[in-house]
Amino acid sequence: MSAFSTDTLATSAQTAESPALIRERKDRRRALGLLTPGLIWMALFMVLPMVMVVYVSFWTQTTFAVNSELTTASWERFLSSPTYLSAIWTTLRIWLIVLVLTILVGYPVALFIGLFVRNKTIQTALLVACVIPFWTSFLIRVIAWRPMLGTEGAINTILLKLGVISEPLTFLLFSEFSVLVGMTQIYCVFMVGPITFMLGRIDISVIEAARDLGASFGTVFRRIILPLSLPGVMVGSIFVSVMVLGEFATAASLSGRKVNLLGNIIVSQVGSLKWAFAAVAGVVLTIIITAVIALALRLVDLRKEM
Amino acid sequence: MQSGILRPALATYTALFLLFLYGPMIVLAILSFQSIDGGPQFPIRDWSTYWYQHLLGLAESSRVSQLPVGESLVRSMMLAFMTTVVSTILGVMSAEAFRTKFKGSGPAFYLIILGMMVPGVLVGLGMALLSNTLGIGRAWWSTSFVLHVVYTYPFAFLIMLAIFNRFDRTVEEASLSLGVTPAQTFRRVTFPIIFPGVLSAMLFSFTLSYDEFARTLFTAGRDLTLPLSIYGTFSVEIYPNLFAFGVLTTLFSFTLLVIYGLLMKRFTAKASRFSGQEDAA
Numbered sequence: 001m002s003a004f005s006t007d008t009l010a011t012s013a014q015t016a017e018s019p020a021l022i023r024e025r026k027d028r029r030r031a032l033g034l035l036t037p038g039l040i041w042m043a044l045f046m047v048l049p050m051v052m053v054v055y056v057s058f059w060t061q062t063t064f065a066v067n068s069e070l071t072t073a074s075w076e077r078f079l080s081s082p083t084y085l086s087a088i089w090t091t092l093r094i095w096l097i098v099l100v101l102t103i104l105v106g107y108p109v110a111l112f113i114g115l116f117v118r119n120k121t122i123q124t125a126l127l128v129a130c131v132i133p134f135w136t137s138f139l140i141r142v143i144a145w146r147p148m149l150g151t152e153g154a155i156n157t158i159l160l161k162l163g164v165i166s167e168p169l170t171f172l173l174f175s176e177f178s179v180l181v182g183m184t185q186i187y188c189v190f191m192v193g194p195i196t197f198m199l200g201r202i203d204i205s206v207i208e209a210a211r212d213l214g215a216s217f218g219t220v221f222r223r224i225i226l227p228l229s230l231p232g233v234m235v236g237s238i239f240v241s242v243m244v245l246g247e248f249a250t251a252a253s254l255s256g257r258k259v260n261l262l263g264n265i266i267v268s269q270v271g272s273l274k275w276a277f278a279a280v281a282g283v284v285l286t287i288i289i290t291a292v293i294a295l296a297l298r299l300v301d302l303r304k305e306m
Numbered sequence: 307m308q309s310g311i312l313r314p315a316l317a318t319y320t321a322l323f324l325l326f327l328y329g330p331m332i333v334l335a336i337l338s339f340q341s342i343d344g345g346p347q348f349p350i351r352d353w354s355t356y357w358y359q360h361l362l363g364l365a366e367s368s369r370v371s372q373l374p375v376g377e378s379l380v381r382s383m384m385l386a387f388m389t390t391v392v393s394t395i396l397g398v399m400s401a402e403a404f405r406t407k408f409k410g411s412g413p414a415f416y417l418i419i420l421g422m423m424v425p426g427v428l429v430g431l432g433m434a435l436l437s438n439t440l441g442i443g444r445a446w447w448s449t450s451f452v453l454h455v456v457y458t459y460p461f462a463f464l465i466m467l468a469i470f471n472r473f474d475r476t477v478e479e480a481s482l483s484l485g486v487t488p489a490q491t492f493r494r495v496t497f498p499i500i501f502p503g504v505l506s507a508m509l510f511s512f513t514l515s516y517d518e519f520a521r522t523l524f525t526a527g528r529d530l531t532l533p534l535s536i537y538g539t540f541s542v543e544i545y546p547n548l549f550a551f552g553v554l555t556t557l558f559s560f561t562l563l564v565i566y567g568l569l570m571k572r573f574t575a576k577a578s579r580f581s582g583q584e585d586a587a
Contacts, residue, residue, distance in 0.1 A: 027406045034403035035414060038396045038459065042417050045452040046424060049432025056435045068439075109323045112316035126320070133327050135559035137517050139536045140552035143544065144330035147337050152347035154333045185326060217312065238423075246425020249519060253540045263427045263520075270524055275435060282431050293423065 050286065057279035066275045074276040078284070084265060088284060091262045094179065094251075095244045101184045102240050103233060106191035110232070113192070114199030115225065127196065130189050138186070142250050145182045149173040174256030182250045187243055191236035198232030199225070234300035241292050245285065262288075331556070338549035346544050357550040370545045374535050381446055382516055382532035388447070389454040389515035394507045396455070397462025398500070401470050422460040426520025429453055434524040444527035453521040458514050462507035469503030501573060509566045513559065 248263030269278035341352035519533035
């Protein structure tokens with residue numbers, strides 16, 4: 001021990017470095033050592049595959065295979081095909097509608113749980129109640145909408161019994177409507193969570209002060225609650241956006257092939273071994289998602305909010 | 307906060323929202339008790355547990371083929387287990403690294419977080435292309451497994467980061483400077499503090515991987531995992547046996563959740579007993 005410390009002293013005297021500095025460098029080396037396996041994993045199994053998608057999108061597609069001769073043929077075909085272009089449009093439209101729906105549906109719930117329920121136990125219980133459906137398989141939750149919305153489903157049965165309608169509503173299932181309802185239900189919780197978290201952090205005395213000074217609830221909401229909850233809305237929007245943009249399963253099982261998202265295009269192209277076309281659709285999807293995340297990150301610092 | 311009508315209105319709205327969340331699953335659960343000649347819709351002809359027997363292979367003869375879930379269930383469990391172990395270890399290591407300030411921590415943070423952001427269908431496609439090009443066979447335990455870790459490791463990392471943020475480093479240093487060996491310090495000081503986080507990270511990793519579908523679709527090769535088997539039944543006509551299966555998997559997930567809750571409770575009870583002793587002394 002003593003030999004070690006004199007040794008360190010000697011070296012530090014030689015190079016005129018303080019022990020604190022040496023320790024700092026040692027800590028940094030240890031941190032990098034701990035981080036390296038994770039970063040290598042991400043580089044090999046996330047970054048490299050994504051690079052591969054971009055690369056293959058310029059390969060030559062033959063009937064049943066691709067070869068690595070570079071060409072822009074797949075891109076030209078993709079960008080001149082009305083089917084593929086309409087898939088881009090559908091993806092953007094569904095994304096925007098679902099995003100707005102999750103905010104509209106989720107915000108009042110978050111407002112109630114985060115601000116109006118001040119009992120911690122009830123608050124936690126309500127949040128847990130929102131999260132519990134997540135412990136059901138995603139695909140089962142999607143398919144559960146079929147007996148709900150179908151022509152002989154629960155909603156039609158109830159409405160018929162009540163005499164509200166005389167014939168079953170057919171637009172409920174296998175339409176864009178069912179995709180929107182399904183996605184809103186599945187992804188809404190990712191909006192409720194972050195907003196509730198932000199609202200829960202609001203100091204209640206700030207609101208009380210405003211009310212004492214004569215502000216109406218509308219004013220309090222507009223001037224205090226809404227601005228303070230916006231980071232939550234942004235974080236929720238990022239979650240919902242990346243999940244909805246990469247979706248294909250909900251559309252595949254609830255739309256009856258009427259809704260084709262970019263994800264569905266990728267799946268069907270891979271199914272028919274058109275790897276280059278699938279890669280082009282993948283790159284387009286990547287560009288859209290990157291743009292959306294970049295925009296959102298300009299508005300909110302994710303690292304600070306978590 | 308008092309504001310007259312608003313509070314009851316929001317409470318009613320929240321109740322309706324919960325109905326919206328649970329409605330489909332409730333309907334699904336009711337229809338899983340459909341009789342043998344009933345379809346996957348109303349009305350319920352007769353209450354029976356026929357479709358549960360059918361699912362478990364106990365029904366004698368049937369016009370409907372059995373759901374191919376047996377082997378894929380085992381595969382999914384093993385995959386989820388492997389993913390849990392690796393992503394929890396990686397998550398703890400990376401979060402520990404982030405306790406030290408170092409250059410490039412921002413990009414490193416975002417590189418890890420990207421794993422939970424990138425759509426599964428994209429990395430799945432990329433991994434399929436990569437394995438095709440390199441001539442590596444695709445299988446659930448290789449190509450799917452690495453993608454599952456890419457997805458769950460960021461969750462484990464974030465959970466551990468939250469734990470370490472609240473964990474004062476001087477506690478460890480005090481132990482070390484009192485002459486306790488690093489191994490003992492880890493066992494007696496570090497581990498008890500980070501254990502709830504590790505347990506949560508494991509729960510997240512397991513359930514996310516067990517249910518993961520998009521990342522597995524292109525990378526699993528010939529042997530299917532559970533979500534893939536389920537997805538396969540979507541394209542053909544669905545029968546109430548799928549609903550019975552939905553009810554059973556939900557019960558299984560709840561069992562996991564209860565085990566997690568019990569472990570957590572037992573652990574916190576032990577911790578509070580420990581601090582109680584200190585108070586007495």
